[in-house]
Amino acid sequence: xxxxxxxxxxxxxxxxxxDRLDERIVTLLAARGGYVAQAARIKGSADQVYDQARIxxxxxxxxxxxxxxxxxxxxxxxxxxxxxDAFIAFEGREFARLHEGARV
Numbered sequence: 001x002x003x004x005x006x007x008x009x010x011x012x013x014x015x016x017x018x019d020r021l022d023e024r025i026v027t028l029l030a031a032r033g034g035y036v037a038q039a040a041r042i043k044g045s046a047d048q049v050y051d052q053a054r055i056x057x058x059x060x061x062x063x064x065x066x067x068x069x070x071x072x073x074x075x076x077x078x079x080x081x082x083x084x085d086a087f088i089a090f091e092g093r094e095f096a097r098l099h100e101g102a103r104v
Contacts, residue, residue, distance in 0.1 A: 003069070032087065033090065036087045037090075037091075039091060040092075040094035041094075046092070046096070046099070049088060050088055055084055059077060059084075062077070062080050063077055
């Protein structure tokens, strides 16, 4: 199922729609970050912050969703790899903060 895309007549229309999507995306990233922070609190050791099996699962899942929705898989994969890397770094810092002195 693809998202409904409105026809645009001008670049201003395109940008307005993209800006509206960016607001939603950032809100969703904030929520994802909240769960990542909880993971940092719940995990018992720093070596649990990086989980290759989970990364592989997420990438496979979002690539399948991209295929179903007609989104370029390469765009979704690159976006998710960057996002996952950034959230792993965030989680590592959060883990170290919560578990004072822990090295990630």
